[in-house]
Amino acid sequence: MSGNREGRGRMSRSDTMETVRKGLRSRYAAERRFIWYGRGAIAVALGFLVLLVGSILIKGASVVTQTHIRLTVELPLETFSKNGVVTAESIGAANYVGLVKSSLRDLFPDVSGRRDKRALDSLISSGAPYELRDHVLANPELVGQSIDIWLSASDDIDMLDKGYIDRDIDSTGRRVTDKQIGWYDKLIADGRLERQFNTTFFTSGDSREPEQAGIWGAALGSFYTLMVTLLLAFPLGVTTAVYLEEFAPKNKWTDLIEVNINNLAAVPSIIFGLLGLAVFLNIIGLPRSAPLAGGVVLALMTLPTIIIAGRAALKAVPPSIREAALGVGASRLQTVTHHVLPLAMPGMLTGSIIGMAQALGETAPLLMIGMVAFIVDLPGGPLDPATVLPVQVYIWADSPERAFVERTSAGIIVLLLFLVVMNLSAVMLRKRFERRW
Amino acid sequence: MTDTLPQDEDLRTAIVADGVNVYYGEKQALFDVDLDIKQNQVTALIGPSGCGKSTFLRCINRMNDVIDGCRVEGRIALDGDDIYDRSVDVVQLRARIGMVFQKPNPFPKSIFDNVSYGPRIHGIAERKADLEEIVHDSLVRAGLWNEVADRLNEPGTGLSGGQQQRLCIARAIAVRPDVILMDEPCSALDPIATARIEELIDDLRENYTIVIVTHSMQQAARVSQRTAFFHLGNLVEFGPTDQIFTSPRDKRTESYITGRIG
Ligand SMILES: Nc1ncnc2c1ncn2[C@@H]1O[C@H](COP(=O)(O)OP(=O)(O)OP(=O)(O)O)[C@@H](O)[C@H]1O
Ligand SMILES: [Mg+2]
Numbered sequence: 001m002s003g004n005r006e007g008r009g010r011m012s013r014s015d016t017m018e019t020v021r022k023g024l025r026s027r028y029a030a031e032r033r034f035i036w037y038g039r040g041a042i043a044v045a046l047g048f049l050v051l052l053v054g055s056i057l058i059k060g061a062s063v064v065t066q067t068h069i070r071l072t073v074e075l076p077l078e079t080f081s082k083n084g085v086v087t088a089e090s091i092g093a094a095n096y097v098g099l100v101k102s103s104l105r106d107l108f109p110d111v112s113g114r115r116d117k118r119a120l121d122s123l124i125s126s127g128a129p130y131e132l133r134d135h136v137l138a139n140p141e142l143v144g145q146s147i148d149i150w151l152s153a154s155d156d157i158d159m160l161d162k163g164y165i166d167r168d169i170d171s172t173g174r175r176v177t178d179k180q181i182g183w184y185d186k187l188i189a190d191g192r193l194e195r196q197f198n199t200t201f202f203t204s205g206d207s208r209e210p211e212q213a214g215i216w217g218a219a220l221g222s223f224y225t226l227m228v229t230l231l232l233a234f235p236l237g238v239t240t241a242v243y244l245e246e247f248a249p250k251n252k253w254t255d256l257i258e259v260n261i262n263n264l265a266a267v268p269s270i271i272f273g274l275l276g277l278a279v280f281l282n283i284i285g286l287p288r289s290a291p292l293a294g295g296v297v298l299a300l301m302t303l304p305t306i307i308i309a310g311r312a313a314l315k316a317v318p319p320s321i322r323e324a325a326l327g328v329g330a331s332r333l334q335t336v337t338h339h340v341l342p343l344a345m346p347g348m349l350t351g352s353i354i355g356m357a358q359a360l361g362e363t364a365p366l367l368m369i370g371m372v373a374f375i376v377d378l379p380g381g382p383l384d385p386a387t388v389l390p391v392q393v394y395i396w397a398d399s400p401e402r403a404f405v406e407r408t409s410a411g412i413i414v415l416l417l418f419l420v421v422m423n424l425s426a427v428m429l430r431k432r433f434e435r436r437w
Numbered sequence: 438m439t440d441t442l443p444q445d446e447d448l449r450t451a452i453v454a455d456g457v458n459v460y461y462g463e464k465q466a467l468f469d470v471d472l473d474i475k476q477n478q479v480t481a482l483i484g485p486s487g488c489g490k491s492t493f494l495r496c497i498n499r500m501n502d503v504i505d506g507c508r509v510e511g512r513i514a515l516d517g518d519d520i521y522d523r524s525v526d527v528v529q530l531r532a533r534i535g536m537v538f539q540k541p542n543p544f545p546k547s548i549f550d551n552v553s554y555g556p557r558i559h560g561i562a563e564r565k566a567d568l569e570e571i572v573h574d575s576l577v578r579a580g581l582w583n584e585v586a587d588r589l590n591e592p593g594t595g596l597s598g599g600q601q602q603r604l605c606i607a608r609a610i611a612v613r614p615d616v617i618l619m620d621e622p623c624s625a626l627d628p629i630a631t632a633r634i635e636e637l638i639d640d641l642r643e644n645y646t647i648v649i650v651t652h653s654m655q656q657a658a659r660v661s662q663r664t665a666f667f668h669l670g671n672l673v674e675f676g677p678t679d680q681i682f683t684s685p686r687d688k689r690t691e692s693y694i695t696g697r698i699g
Contacts, residue, residue: 321544324538327500327537329555338554339544
């Protein structure tokens with residue numbers, strides 16, 4: 001330990017090493033602490049995610065099945081024919097409500113009185129007559145026979161069967177009466193009540209009756225809307241980004257444009273809805289409630305995101321690639337399309353998918369153009385009235401029936417699945433573009 | 438400053454720079470540079486860092502055009518025609534004047550695509566067989582053929598640094614330019630790879646006019662016939678390489694060569 005005399009602050013080599021060694025402990029400790037903070041944060045985030053998705057799954061998973069009741073229905077020839085001839089028209093005109101009611105009452109012959117009869121009728125879904133009609137229309141040879149058919153039970157019976165209605169509490173506190181529970185038990189005992197795959201939910205549009213309401217209409221609406229958004233926003237966004245980054249001179253005009261694009265990304269989404277209403281519906285005259293109008297509005301909202309991400313991706317392409325291409329005599333456009341864009345594509349896709357995911361979850365801008373609406377029919381294309389998944393979830397969440405709670409959660413699951421599919425396809429596309437070397 | 442030297446008189450002048458001034462925005466990077474480059478010779482540009490060698494080189498194939506705020510004044514003529522004339526198409530010009538950069542920059546594509554890219558976009562060769570011939574010839578001339586013959590479809594970026602640089606040279610000569618500009622082509626390479634490229638430059642001289650920027654005095658002495666010394670944006674001295682290195686006329690040249698500035 002010599003050499004400390006060489007002026008203040010200077011240490012000998014061994015002193016230096018000693019100081020470094022002492023400091024090391026706290027430096028490593030800090031690093032370890034940081035790592036644990038990080039892990040803790042991830043654990044908390046994951047915990048909330050599991051809680052959220054788990055509770056939604058638990059509430060929503062039961063929508064996969066729907067309670068059905070097996071009725072024995074007589075299809076007398078005279079009901080289904082006109083002047084002795086059975087036609088599609090005469091089949092369609094039959095009184096299916098009556099048929100369903102009488103078949104159900106046949107199972108419980110001792111029920112009498114208007115109130116009891118009505119209570120009995122309400123075991124079966126009000127959509128059941130339509131199910132019966134569709135079945136007979138599809139199989140006209142059944143006319144004249146007596147058939148066994150599974151028809152949807154009402155939402156209350158469905159909830160009772162799935163255990164969401166507590167039969168042990170006082171009957172005034174629940175939506176099914178003691179009598180109805182008795183009939184329900186008898187149906188089970190006779191093997192006439194069963195839960196079957198819920199085709200309705202996955203193939204229909206919305207309905208006031210929970211057991212008749214499906215998510216498919218909204219899913220189609222979301223699909224058409226996002227298609228319009230993608231087809232508009234992606235090419236426009238990429239072209240804008242390429243122009244601004246690769247071709248535009250850097251001057252105060254382009255600076256101004258850049259600032260405005262960045263600001264646009266922060267504009268509340270409902271403003272875009274107002275714009276859509278004022279311009280696309282009132283001036284241009286796009287159809288109200290249609291995915292076309294919704295898609296255009298969402299495209300406007302998504303554009304800044306795509307442009308900003310696109311420019312960042314273009315900036316990340318090394319300038320040496322551009323020089324190489326220009327150096328062998330490629331034009332500027334060739335340089336961009338042959339070399340720069342393929343390298344920037346993964347980044348652009350990531351930006352676009354973030355924008356599209358935002359668009360998928362938007363309801364506010366669609367409010368203004370009439371896509372927040374009760375729409376029963378499945379949209380056949382981007383010009384038909386439609387609603388979208390988050391709006392559907394919102395509408396169901398706002399409905400009082402217990403069965404809509406289940407459907408709300410199920411709607412959220414479908415929305416999340418939609419998102420996952422979108423993200424996966426983006427990842428796959430990105431993999432294809434990512435340079436393999 | 439020197440003018441045409443006796444032994445050069447039989448060589449044609451390929452490029453003439455006349456009073457070239459270059460500005461990056463307000464800042465002037467080159468001051469009144471006059472320089473003539475002979476055909477089928479290697480001309481070396483030397484000088485301390487930041488003196489404007491790259492700037493001058495990039496003027497010759499108008500790569501400065503893409504730099505915002507860069508302004509070139511004066512006249513640079515290739516075979517007698519002003520390359521900054523309105524009638525000149527830069528794409529065509531760059532097909533005639535190839536460039537090899539300081540850092541090897543192969544495209545992230547296969548070796549074959551790297552070399553065939555130029556001929557393809559210029560429409561020099563459309564048929565696969567023609568392209569293959571060009572790729573073969575260029576790689577042979579760049580001295581890379583033997584090393585990559587059996588892996589033309591592998592990525593060009595997977596080669597070693599020296600191989601990548603030779604690939605870039607092959608890419609440049611595949612377009613059949615008249616002039617090749619090289620900006621410190623060996624700065625990232627080891628002595629063996631450097632030696633190979635120097636050999637290559639010497640071979641290429643037969644068919645091409647070459648302008649090379651280098652920081653290595655030895656390299657300039659080994660490969661070039663004429664040397665230009667730049668300092669702070671001025672062309673200080675220009676003449677036959679032996680003369681510049683053995684009996685420089687300017688004090689600054691002498692101090693740079695002997696290692697006192699730069
Ligand atoms: N794109 C640019 N924008 C602004 N100034 C630049 C730009 N490129 C070069 N310069 C300036 O011009 C001058 C000459 O630069 P140049 O690149 O030609 O030097 P050089 O001789 O090639 O140096 P080196 O040997 O380090 O490569 C330098 O002062 C540099 O700062
Ligand atoms: Mg340089």
